[in-house]
Amino acid sequence: MADTTGTGAAQSQEHSQPQGCKKIFLSYTRPEIEQARAIIALLEEAGFEVWWDGLLEGGVTYLATTEAALEGADCVVVLWSQLSVESAWVRDEAQSGRERGCLVPLSLDGTMAPLGFRQIQMLDISAWDGKHDSPLAQRIINAVRMQCDGTPAPVRPVVPAPTRKPLSGRGAPGISRRAMVAGGIGIAAGAAALAMWQGGVFAPGDDATSMAVLRFANLTGQEEQNWFSDGLSNEVRSILARNPLLKVSAPTSSTANEDADDFAIGRSLGVSNILRGSVQLVANTVRVSAELVQVSDGLIVWAQSYDRDFSDILALQSDIAREVASALVPRLTGEEGLDLGGTDDPRAYEAYLRGQSLYQLTAGEESDRAALRQFEAAIAIDPDYAAAHAMRSTMLAAVANATSDADEMREYYAQATAAARRSIAIEPNLARGHLALGFAIDNGKGSRSEALPHYRRAEELAPGDADTQRTVAIFYAYGDQQDLAKAMIERVLELDPLNARAFHAAGFIALFARDWAGVIQRMEEALALNPNLASAQYAIANARLMQGDLAAARASFEAESVPVFRDTGLAIVAAQSGDADKARDLFARLVEGYGDSSLYQQSQVLAHLGDPDAAIAMLERAYDAGDPGVLLARNDPLLDPLRGHPAFERLLLERAT
Numbered sequence: 001m002a003d004t005t006g007t008g009a010a011q012s013q014e015h016s017q018p019q020g021c022k023k024i025f026l027s028y029t030r031p032e033i034e035q036a037r038a039i040i041a042l043l044e045e046a047g048f049e050v051w052w053d054g055l056l057e058g059g060v061t062y063l064a065t066t067e068a069a070l071e072g073a074d075c076v077v078v079l080w081s082q083l084s085v086e087s088a089w090v091r092d093e094a095q096s097g098r099e100r101g102c103l104v105p106l107s108l109d110g111t112m113a114p115l116g117f118r119q120i121q122m123l124d125i126s127a128w129d130g131k132h133d134s135p136l137a138q139r140i141i142n143a144v145r146m147q148c149d150g151t152p153a154p155v156r157p158v159v160p161a162p163t164r165k166p167l168s169g170r171g172a173p174g175i176s177r178r179a180m181v182a183g184g185i186g187i188a189a190g191a192a193a194l195a196m197w198q199g200g201v202f203a204p205g206d207d208a209t210s211m212a213v214l215r216f217a218n219l220t221g222q223e224e225q226n227w228f229s230d231g232l233s234n235e236v237r238s239i240l241a242r243n244p245l246l247k248v249s250a251p252t253s254s255t256a257n258e259d260a261d262d263f264a265i266g267r268s269l270g271v272s273n274i275l276r277g278s279v280q281l282v283a284n285t286v287r288v289s290a291e292l293v294q295v296s297d298g299l300i301v302w303a304q305s306y307d308r309d310f311s312d313i314l315a316l317q318s319d320i321a322r323e324v325a326s327a328l329v330p331r332l333t334g335e336e337g338l339d340l341g342g343t344d345d346p347r348a349y350e351a352y353l354r355g356q357s358l359y360q361l362t363a364g365e366e367s368d369r370a371a372l373r374q375f376e377a378a379i380a381i382d383p384d385y386a387a388a389h390a391m392r393s394t395m396l397a398a399v400a401n402a403t404s405d406a407d408e409m410r411e412y413y414a415q416a417t418a419a420a421r422r423s424i425a426i427e428p429n430l431a432r433g434h435l436a437l438g439f440a441i442d443n444g445k446g447s448r449s450e451a452l453p454h455y456r457r458a459e460e461l462a463p464g465d466a467d468t469q470r471t472v473a474i475f476y477a478y479g480d481q482q483d484l485a486k487a488m489i490e491r492v493l494e495l496d497p498l499n500a501r502a503f504h505a506a507g508f509i510a511l512f513a514r515d516w517a518g519v520i521q522r523m524e525e526a527l528a529l530n531p532n533l534a535s536a537q538y539a540i541a542n543a544r545l546m547q548g549d550l551a552a553a554r555a556s557f558e559a560e561s562v563p564v565f566r567d568t569g570l571a572i573v574a575a576q577s578g579d580a581d582k583a584r585d586l587f588a589r590l591v592e593g594y595g596d597s598s599l600y601q602q603s604q605v606l607a608h609l610g611d612p613d614a615a616i617a618m619l620e621r622a623y624d625a626g627d628p629g630v631l632l633a634r635n636d637p638l639l640d641p642l643r644g645h646p647a648f649e650r651l652l653l654e655r656a657t
Contacts, residue, residue, distance in 0.1 A: 022148035024050045025073035027093035029084045038130045046141045070096050075147045081108040104143050124298035136297035210271040212249035213237035217278040229279040231353030241465040248464050266295035341386035341430040351378035352388050365402040371395050386430050389423035393436035406596040406625050413444025431461035443628040466495040470505045477509040478631050485509045500530035507539050512635035519543035538565040546637050564594050568601040575608040600629025607641040616647045623655045
């Protein structure tokens with residue numbers, strides 16, 4: 001080597017060589033000599049003989065000596081960086097190691113290996129602090145020792161995906177601007193991952209299979225294409241969550257705090273691994289890169305890039321999920337069922353992803369109706385798209401809950417039920433189909449007994465899906481399974497600790513369990529994550545009311561963003577305060593403003609106005625009208641004045657089943 005952009009590394013002749021020690025050739029760039037010296041010191045302390053050119057004596061034939069050291073090395077360690085990937089000398093030295101099957105690539109700053117060197121497992125050491133007793137230092141030694149002991153290097157494509165932030169604080173680029181190449185996928189990746197697992201390279205422990213799927217970066221340069229990159233990451237997450245051997249953080253937590261770097265997000269979620277990636281759309285070609293990285297030290301467990309025709313994108317999400325699963329667990333639960341409810345038509349899939357993007361907005365009735373139109377468009381293209389039927393049911397139910405027209409509400413729930421049944425008829429094992437059907441039946445018909453089998457089936461089919469488990473937990477809380485609901489929501493909070501909806505659900509579960517302090521704590525945590533969260537203040541006000549703090553209850557009811565909940569609560573506080581006239585004025589406003597869509601709330605107010613017969617009669621009307629509020633009747637503290645009344649208990653026995 002005659003230039004200073006790429007140099008080999010060697011140990012001095014005077015260094016005593018331990019018996020049985022292995023010879024290491026270190027390739028690096030001269031500007032990064034201090035980082036190279038740290039690696040040399042670590043490897044020498046571990047008993048390796050390290051060759052580097054910094055100690056070449058004067059008069060030595062430079063090229064010949066370097067070539068001899070390179071060819072005689074048991075292992076070639078190359079330090080990839082933003083500088084070294086441009087060095088022809090470093091590439092030549094790395095090629096020698098690759099051809100002889102003894103290459104160990106390390107990334108100093110998170111930069112990916114150049115084209116031609118991405119089939120070898122790379123260890124990202126950008127987070128290494130130089131300490132020899134750190135876990136990352138041990139992984140460097142393990143990787144070199146595995147190579148020197150004759151263990152084949154892990155062979156799987158390694159293409160670090162673009163990231164939102166550098167991998168370290170050293171100004172590492174993090175995002176490669178090189179064109180990505182198509183990658184093959186197969187059994188080799190999983191086998192290599194298993195070899196690394198057994199070799200001790202992966203971090204041990206029960207949390208080794210915990211992960212968060214981060215939002216894939218949109219590299220199209222067009223914000224309106226976010227629906228595709230977000231949708232793809234959500235679908236990959238959904239597939240991974242169905243594997244009971246993986247602990248997958250839920251969507252909201254995985255995409256929370258976008259200003260933080262990827263590893264900070266992983267640490268805040270308490271997961272051991274993050275899956276991140278990027279998406280580009282060029283004409284009809286989809287370019288996707290993804291990588292699975294350990295949070296503790298930046299070790300790239302698995303990575304791949306793909307160039308696919310858009311028509312192939314439907315299988316790509318499952319390919320990624322299978323590869324990640326095989327890299328994280330010693331065995332798979334089986335590939336059957338990973339693609340449940342999908343479509344073969346990319347046009348239908350595009351409409352579906354657009355619908356999912358709108359659904360995730362949770363911005364109100366307008367976005368819900370827009371999402372509904374997209375799912376209906378997907379079904380028009382592919383009538384057998386089970387997942388689209390399930391999501392259509394979900395959106396129909398959301399629109400039903402938002403309408404103030406009782407007749408319209410019943411019609412939407414009828415359509416939601418039919419759509420969910422169609423979904424399950426196409427794919428009986430689709431968790432989201434069973435969840436949609438259970439919700440439509442429970443809310444539309446008020447029949448817990450008919451809805452229960454579908455909630456249970458969804459729970460069985462998606463044990464790692466926090467959204468599914470959260471919804472099932474709430475269903476149990478509506479009935480008499482409070483302990484089960486509480487245990488489930490605690491697991492959900494572990495999976496989804498940054499999701500306001502998870503804490504919101506936990507707050508209502510505490511409300512139905514009559515844990516007033518728990519209600520306030522969970523809802524305050526939910527509001528800290530989302531200050532505009534609907535019905536959170538309503539739940540807090542309920543708890544304050546049950547604690548006898550009327551002033552605090554009134555303040556929370558006044559802060560509630562849902563008008564019907566606010567007005568109902570204020571009427572009850574007025575009644576509890578002895579101001580019956582004000583309570584009746586507010587009740588009249590409730591009737592005038594919301595009509596039959598507020599039958600359940602009218603029953604709540606009448607119960608506190610001391611008219612149990614009228615309250616029970618109104619509650620019976622609510623049951624007849626299919627008012628979703630009646631789901632709360634069994635455990636609703638605002639109906640406590642009716643408890644013990646024979647007509648009320650009989651109504652619950654007859655209707656709340």
